[in-house]
Amino acid sequence: MSERKEQSRIPISKIQRASKFVSTGAKVGGNYIKHYSKKAFNPKMDRSQLDLDNAEDIYESLSELKGSALKVAQMLSMDRNLLPPAYQEKFTMSQYSAPPLSYPLVVKTFQKTLGKSPDVIFDTFTKNAVNAASMGQVHQATKDGKKFAVKIQYPGVADSISSDLRLVRPFATRLFNMSNAELDHYMSEVEGKLMEEADYDLELRRSKEITEALAGKIEGLYFPKYYEEYSGGRVITMDWLDGVHLKEFLATNPSQETKNKIGQALWDFYNFQFHELKQVHADPHPGNFMFMDDGTMGIIDFGCIKEIPDDFYENYFALLKPGFLQDKSEIDKRFKALDFFHEKDTPAEREIFSGVFTEMIGMLSKPFQYDVFNFGNNAFFEEIYAMGERVSKMKEVRNSNGARGSKHGLYVNRTYFGLYNMLNQLDAEVKITKPEWLNGSTEKVA
Amino acid sequence: MAKKQTAKTAKPIDSKIKEAYIDFVLEHGKEPASIYKFAKDLKMTEVDFYNHFNSFKALQKHIWADFLKETIANLHAEETFVEYSSREKLLALYFTLIEVLKSNRSYAMMDLQKLRKGDLKPAFLDAFKKHFYKFVDEILLQGKETEEIIDRPVIGDRYTEGLWIQTLFILQFWANDDSKDFEKTDAAIEKAVNVAYDLMGKSPLDSMFDFAKFIFQNR
Numbered sequence: 001m002s003e004r005k006e007q008s009r010i011p012i013s014k015i016q017r018a019s020k021f022v023s024t025g026a027k028v029g030g031n032y033i034k035h036y037s038k039k040a041f042n043p044k045m046d047r048s049q050l051d052l053d054n055a056e057d058i059y060e061s062l063s064e065l066k067g068s069a070l071k072v073a074q075m076l077s078m079d080r081n082l083l084p085p086a087y088q089e090k091f092t093m094s095q096y097s098a099p100p101l102s103y104p105l106v107v108k109t110f111q112k113t114l115g116k117s118p119d120v121i122f123d124t125f126t127k128n129a130v131n132a133a134s135m136g137q138v139h140q141a142t143k144d145g146k147k148f149a150v151k152i153q154y155p156g157v158a159d160s161i162s163s164d165l166r167l168v169r170p171f172a173t174r175l176f177n178m179s180n181a182e183l184d185h186y187m188s189e190v191e192g193k194l195m196e197e198a199d200y201d202l203e204l205r206r207s208k209e210i211t212e213a214l215a216g217k218i219e220g221l222y223f224p225k226y227y228e229e230y231s232g233g234r235v236i237t238m239d240w241l242d243g244v245h246l247k248e249f250l251a252t253n254p255s256q257e258t259k260n261k262i263g264q265a266l267w268d269f270y271n272f273q274f275h276e277l278k279q280v281h282a283d284p285h286p287g288n289f290m291f292m293d294d295g296t297m298g299i300i301d302f303g304c305i306k307e308i309p310d311d312f313y314e315n316y317f318a319l320l321k322p323g324f325l326q327d328k329s330e331i332d333k334r335f336k337a338l339d340f341f342h343e344k345d346t347p348a349e350r351e352i353f354s355g356v357f358t359e360m361i362g363m364l365s366k367p368f369q370y371d372v373f374n375f376g377n378n379a380f381f382e383e384i385y386a387m388g389e390r391v392s393k394m395k396e397v398r399n400s401n402g403a404r405g406s407k408h409g410l411y412v413n414r415t416y417f418g419l420y421n422m423l424n425q426l427d428a429e430v431k432i433t434k435p436e437w438l439n440g441s442t443e444k445v446a
Numbered sequence: 447m448a449k450k451q452t453a454k455t456a457k458p459i460d461s462k463i464k465e466a467y468i469d470f471v472l473e474h475g476k477e478p479a480s481i482y483k484f485a486k487d488l489k490m491t492e493v494d495f496y497n498h499f500n501s502f503k504a505l506q507k508h509i510w511a512d513f514l515k516e517t518i519a520n521l522h523a524e525e526t527f528v529e530y531s532s533r534e535k536l537l538a539l540y541f542t543l544i545e546v547l548k549s550n551r552s553y554a555m556m557d558l559q560k561l562r563k564g565d566l567k568p569a570f571l572d573a574f575k576k577h578f579y580k581f582v583d584e585i586l587l588q589g590k591e592t593e594e595i596i597d598r599p600v601i602g603d604r605y606t607e608g609l610w611i612q613t614l615f616i617l618q619f620w621a622n623d624d625s626k627d628f629e630k631t632d633a634a635i636e637k638a639v640n641v642a643y644d645l646m647g648k649s650p651l652d653s654m655f656d657f658a659k660f661i662f663q664n665r
Contacts, residue, residue, distance in 0.1 A: 101636065102533070102534060102537050102636060102639075102640075103530070103534055104530070104534050104535075104537040104538035104541055105537065105541060105632060105635075105636055107524075107526075107538070107541075108541040108542075108545070108632065111545075112627065117524065117526070119525065119526055154633070155629040155630070155632040155633045155636075156625060156629040156630045156632070156633045159625055159626075159629070159630065
């Protein structure tokens with residue numbers, strides 16, 4: 001991911017951005033035509049070429065947008081179960097690439113927020129960004145022999161979030177087979193979180209809180225220190241973390257032992273956040289984790305924190321309790337509390353959705369049923385994906401009015417998917433630690 | 447020696463008139479009724495005024511030119527400025543200009559609101575424009591040397607004018623910008639300058655033109 005796409009044109013106005021999406025829509029349409037005409041001659045052709053074509057065009061268009069649109073691409077790429085594998089690769093790339101901000105604007109941002117130019121504050125400061133963050137970019141700086149990462153936000157990000165999301169809407173309904181109601185449900189939570197992420201003061205405060213709470217709790221993990229004196233407004237300064245991203249790390253062929261060690265640290269990291277802190281780093285994409293040769297790992301970017309409300313916590317994790325799936329009345333109670341059921345559902349509908357959700361939970365909570373789980377097992381992920389595809393095609397599910405599932409679940413699920421996904425790539429075997437009240441082996445399903 | 451002395455004393459009167467004028471316009475929302483009255487309020491004679499400016503119009507031009515001069519002086523005070531590429535220099539100019547104008551926003555707004563769409567030569571920006579052209583000519587030259595910018599026949603001479611139109615666009619955008627801390631103006635500057643430099647830089651059109659010329663000459 002070292003080569004970032006320098007863009008030749010930046011879409012200027014909202015209209016131009018909109019037209020960008022329209023042209024992508026047209027291209028996607030064209031890909032379908034291409035697909036079906038090819039298929040007419042070769043009936044055995046499957047969808048993967050089509051998916052790849054679509055993913056490329058969508059990626060092209062999203063990579064030219066900054067800020068929220070890029071973020072949406074990230075979100076989509078994390079929800080692996082929603083996406084055909086061909087998209088996955090492409091979208092993961094979008095997490096690294098965004099058109100860079102010019103140096104004069106960086107200087108101006110510094111002067112506005114800190115009153116001085118970066119080269120006055122630091123001994124050295126890279127003129128070009130060394131990395132893209134989702135809503136900004138990262139520069140490397142040094143002072144008194146210490147290395148810092150300085151994150152700078154794109155101007156006007158907060159203002160553009162709502163309009164960017166509106167632009168993505170028609171696109172998302174079509175591409176991901178979502179109804180408008182489902183999308184509304186999704187978008188309002190996403191928009192709220194994005195607004196929070198755009199607030200660097202909040203991020204600074206939370207980063208400090210959560211890294212201090214986590215410090216020393218889990219072996220093999222370390223966090224950057226944040227520097228208030230060099231932060232504010234649209235600038236955040238923290239320690240520079242050495243290490244490489246997951247892909248490059250895996251390319252160095254680490255031993256199984258090292259991979260297990262890292263996988264375990266990751267699992268414990270999230271376990272601690274879910275059950276002790278009740279707030280969780282909800283942005284588990286590979287760019288936020290820096291791997292070291294010795295099997296330690298640095299974790300950055302606490303911009304996206306999901307706080308888990310108590311009642312949601314109780315209902316959600318109750319699903320993982322031993323024997324839950326055998327207890328009909330408990331299922332009814334929890335499903336109602338989590339909005340899996342609607343007031344207006346007919347008994348037949350209730351039956352169908354109860355079945356669907358029971359199956360999904362059985363599948364997704366599978367690791368919790370073991371003491372040690374091997375995430376390198378691809379069959380498990382293929383099953384999840386196959387189920388996701390099957391469910392999304394079910395007539396009853398597609399025609400259901402209104403989304404199902406508590407909106408708090410969005411980011412919690414996303415976090416679990418991200419975690420599973422990373423553990424899968426790591427091919428790690430992990431001891432499943434969990435809080436006392438979830439202990440005991442659940443009935444095996446699936 | 448004597449000459450130097452007058453230059454020295456002239457400057458304060460210069461800026462005294464300027465400041466008094468800005469003050470007056472801001473408080474009354476219009477120009478002073480006459481130079482006579484204005485000078486009298488300043489406890490000077492009309493002649494004193496005419497020694498420096500020959501009309502309020504000239505004074506206005508002078509004020510705007512000073513905004514730009516201050517901007518350029520600030521730029522040169524920045525150590526890294528000399529290392530900037532041509533594109534970065536233009537970006538820095540706009541960013542700094544907006545900062546300078548920000549501390550005079552009320553006054554600047556009064557003039558900018560009078561700007562009509564399509565008016566490429568607003569009178570109050572006359573002197574400002576001269577200084578802008580001078581600055582831009584320098585950075586365009588730098589750009590051509592480093593091949594950031596391609597010199598093209600005919601249109602190559604019009605780059606400066608193009609950038610002037612862009613400047614008017616940016617000023618107007620800023621005047622109408624209601625985003626927090628004028629963040630949208632920052633984004634507009636960034637994008638506009640990128641477009642300008644991408645247009646002035648080497649593009650597929652150049653190769654196409656070159657190819658078409660070749661075909662035309664060799665058919």
